[in-house]
Amino acid sequence: MINLNVKYLEKNINTKKVFEDYKGNVSKYSNLIDEKKIKGAEMLGWLDYPKEISKDLIQEIEGYAKKFRSKNIKNILVISIGGSYTALRAAVDMCIPPYNRDVNIYYVPGISSNYIYSLKQKLEKEDFSIIVISKSGGTIEPAISLRIFYELLIKKYGVEESKNRVVAITSETKGSLIKIAKKYNWKTFFIPEDIGGRFSALCPVGLVPMAMLGLDIKNIIKGALKARKDTSNKTIEKNTAYQYAVLRHYFYSKLRKKIEVFGSYDEENFYFIEHLKQLFGESEGKNHKGLFPTIARYTTDLHSIGQFLQDGSPIFFETLLIVKNANKDLKFKKLFDDLDNLDYVIQKTVGEINNIACKSTMEAHLLDGGSSTIQIVVEKIDEETFGYLYYWFSKSVTMSALLLNQNPFDQPGVEAYKKRMIDNIKKK
Ligand code: PA5
Numbered sequence: 283m284i285n286l287n288v289k290y291l292e293k294n295i296n297t298k299k300v301f302e303d304y305k306g307n308v309s310k311y312s313n314l315i316d317e318k319k320i321k322g323a324e325m326l327g328w329l330d331y332p333k334e335i336s337k338d339l340i341q342e343i344e345g346y347a348k349k350f351r352s353k354n355i356k357n358i359l360v361i362s363i364g365g366s367y368t369a370l371r372a373a374v375d376m377c378i379p380p381y382n383r384d385v386n387i388y389y390v391p392g393i394s395s396n397y398i399y400s401l402k403q404k405l406e407k408e409d410f411s412i413i414v415i416s417k418s419g420g421t422i423e424p425a426i427s428l429r430i431f432y433e434l435l436i437k438k439y440g441v442e443e444s445k446n447r448v449v450a451i452t453s454e455t456k457g458s459l460i461k462i463a464k465k466y467n468w469k470t471f472f473i474p475e476d477i478g479g480r481f482s483a484l485c486p487v488g489l490v491p492m493a494m495l496g497l498d499i500k501n502i503i504k505g506a507l508k509a510r511k512d513t514s515n516k517t518i519e520k521n522t523a524y525q526y527a528v529l530r531h532y533f534y535s536k537l538r539k540k541i542e543v544f545g546s547y548d549e550e551n552f553y554f555i556e557h558l559k560q561l562f563g564e565s566e567g568k569n570h571k572g573l574f575p576t577i578a579r580y581t582t583d584l585h586s587i588g589q590f591l592q593d594g595s596p597i598f599f600e601t602l603l604i605v606k607n608a609n610k611d612l613k614f615k616k617l618f619d620d621l622d623n624l625d626y627v628i629q630k631t632v633g634e635i636n637n638i639a640c641k642s643t644m645e646a647h648l649l650d651g652g653s654s655t656i657q658i659v660v661e662k663i664d665e666e667t668f669g670y671l672y673y674w675f676s677k678s679v680t681m682s683a684l685l686l687n688q689n690p691f692d693q694p695g696v697e698a699y700k701k702r703m704i705d706n707i708k709k710k
Pocket of ligand 1 (some may be wrong): 364366421424479
């Protein structure tokens, strides 16, 4: 389902030789992953989850979503942050066009007061339900936002009806969210203890809201299962997820590149590249090591950081998520008597021109700017592709972090700010 295209790499990079050089390490780490003997192995629950998820749980999620959708509640508010947020948003954006949703979805991924104030004002006048997601059940941002919006919910509907309007997705045993959910009788779904935030979109963290929005979660799992099969091959020549991990490591360690720019030319994929920023940044950026991940939203960013990428410090390489075929497309017709001198677009489609923009930029970045682009190419975007991509990148980041001798699954830096923030709020 994925084609790893390395056509736009600098000429002196011999990928065959690079893969050959990493063969030993890839084989060693892939065995250790499968035997669950790597650093952080206790958080490898996501590896087999798409195979192990029970039919009963899928049925329960679908049943809950069906019941929710039959109530015709027009707005869902998702309160979550980081790994418990980004990939879910990516799946929704990829699979449902923004102006064609029967249920509106709003997110509270931070504590910006103007944003929260205006969203609260809007929901005061409209019908809504809350999904609150937190693995630890104690992350301060979602916990604070929940207070604001639950207060509004009970003001509008009362405590009794509010029971039917909140779903909490959290740890079964830890944190305060589960205690609140139990006390107020909210519907709950549990996050397996051995799956961390940024690896959790294929468990209830992602599947429950996706199903409530109308996505086909069985197809998401189908895609993940395909990726699981394809990425279980231990030979680097046959495993594109490991090839990508190796190329990243080669850029970082041999070519001294410090930055990876994740890019897309499709609006609907911008949250997926946000997820990649999250996944690689949190999994690898530790112990004073790791590529700094950033994103480029094309073509708009060609008119901003495009300048730097073409002509600035050569400290980066790019990874583009390319979708070969747009799901919907529009053809240009004759107009304006060619006063805009644009008749050469007649009979071409918007999608074709977007693809030409992408090709031209990769050419310019490589031939004039001297920087490389790795392309991750998929045929089309739908639930199955999301499931595939999500699992494929999870596998890739695991290998990539291990090549840097990191634990892919912890985030000590994040925990450090969380603790200081709580201490400082208490002091104030
Ligand atoms: O990937 C991760 O583990 C983090 O980004 C967490 O998802 C994020 O910090 C939110 O944590 P929690 O779900 O416990 O509220």
